[in-house]
Amino acid sequence: MSESPVLLNKHEVERLLTYDDLIPRLESVMGKFSKRDSSEIIQPVRSVVPIQQHSGFLGVMPAYLANEGILCTKIVTFYQRAEGSSLPSTQATVLLFHPEHGHVTAIMDGEAITAKRTAAVSAISAKLFKPALSEVLCILGSGQQARSHYDVFTKLFKFKEVRVWSRRKEMAQRFVNDLQDPVTVCSSVKEAVIGADVIVTATGASQPILFGEWVKPGAHIAAVGACRPDWRELDDVLMREAVVYVDSREGATAESGDIILSGAEVFAELGEVLNGSFPARREKTTVFKSLGMGIQDAVSAKLVLEKWNSEH
Numbered sequence: 001m002s003e004s005p006v007l008l009n010k011h012e013v014e015r016l017l018t019y020d021d022l023i024p025r026l027e028s029v030m031g032k033f034s035k036r037d038s039s040e041i042i043q044p045v046r047s048v049v050p051i052q053q054h055s056g057f058l059g060v061m062p063a064y065l066a067n068e069g070i071l072c073t074k075i076v077t078f079y080q081r082a083e084g085s086s087l088p089s090t091q092a093t094v095l096l097f098h099p100e101h102g103h104v105t106a107i108m109d110g111e112a113i114t115a116k117r118t119a120a121v122s123a124i125s126a127k128l129f130k131p132a133l134s135e136v137l138c139i140l141g142s143g144q145q146a147r148s149h150y151d152v153f154t155k156l157f158k159f160k161e162v163r164v165w166s167r168r169k170e171m172a173q174r175f176v177n178d179l180q181d182p183v184t185v186c187s188s189v190k191e192a193v194i195g196a197d198v199i200v201t202a203t204g205a206s207q208p209i210l211f212g213e214w215v216k217p218g219a220h221i222a223a224v225g226a227c228r229p230d231w232r233e234l235d236d237v238l239m240r241e242a243v244v245y246v247d248s249r250e251g252a253t254a255e256s257g258d259i260i261l262s263g264a265e266v267f268a269e270l271g272e273v274l275n276g277s278f279p280a281r282r283e284k285t286t287v288f289k290s291l292g293m294g295i296q297d298a299v300s301a302k303l304v305l306e307k308w309n310s311e312h
């Protein structure tokens with residue numbers, strides 16, 4: 001009979017999952033994914049069930065990494081929350097299975113994994129695509145993703161100025177109050193992004209909030225929100241003028257309103273740059289359109305379990 005699964009709460013997952021360990025694993029798995037070798041990695045596009053009555057969605061994100069012995073699925077819900085709601089808009093649980101026998105080996109919180117792996121992947125995009133001289137970081141949004149992006153971007157890169165904008169200025173102020181280093185609170189998106197070298201969009205917006213005319217030529221944008229085919233964060237001008245990278249071509253074609261509705265061409269997957277099949281066009285304005293992938297959750301969860309096992 002199989003042993004009971006390890007149960008890990010958000011606090012434990014947060015403690016065990018460090019960016020230093022996570023980033024190389026994400027780089028490796030995304031590079032492999034983009035080779036499309038189905039004997040090594042299987043990851044279908046996420047299944048999404050709309051919960052129309054409540055402005056929410058349930059997503060199921062399975063992945064099998066044969067050579068690494070990882071069989072995993074994340075189950076995630078995401079909601080468009082009313083202004084001022086104290087409920088998290090993204091909640092998730094990750095299950096790891098024994099690939100040979102099929103039983104569940106671990107059940108862990110997926111909120112911390114989602115926050116950290118998404119920010120780590122955006123940071124990988126910034127390593128590859130941000131201008132050589134990047135002095136100003138701008139974050140649009142002040143929620144969970146905004147915070148994890150702030151943490152990893154300021155850990156990996158040195159900026160002279162960090163700016164934040166949020167729909168309600170007091171939310172941006174609250175975000176800043178939790179930090180040790182100075183961050184400028186901006187009153188409008190335009191004010192926040194003018195002159196910025198790196199821009200993170202991490203909002204629940206369903207209409208464009210970031211317009212190409214405001215973006216400094218050569219800037220890098222990590223676009224994390226707008227994960228539905230009819231949602232946007234970025235306008236047509238920006239999408240059509242930038243060199244667009246995605247995490248998965250299939251995911252982007254199925255789920256990204258910014259890509260589908262603008263008609264923008266996808267230049268390459270992040271993994272195709274990581275594995276050397278496509279160049280990083282750092283000299284151009286670049287957009288990395290992130291939607292999130294089951295393989296990212298899978299390597300994160302495996303890392304968490306390995307660390308936990310090493311302590312017990």
Ligand SMILES: NC(=O)C1=CN([C@@H]2O[C@H](COP(=O)(O)OP(=O)(O)OC[C@H]3O[C@@H](n4cnc5c(N)ncnc54)[C@H](O)[C@@H]3O)[C@@H](O)[C@H]2O)C=CC1
Pocket residue numbers: 078081088089090114118141142143144145146166167168171202203204205206209223224225226227290291292293
């Ligand atoms: N690409 C990926 O892998 C992932 C993407 N996401 C997406 O990232 C976005 C942020 O997620 P969380 O930080 O977890 O959410 P959150 O609820 O913690 O933060 C959302 C932020 O967006 C702002 N916002 C909401 N509606 C807005 C609107 N109409 N216009 C402008 N700002 C608005 C809120 O004020 C808040 O600052 C969501 O769209 C979520 O679905 C979340 C997880 C993974």
Ligand SMILES: O=C(O)C1=NCCCC1
Pocket residue numbers: 076077078090114227291292293
């Ligand atoms: O990858 C994920 O996890 C999510 N992506 C977009 C919506 C929320 C969760």
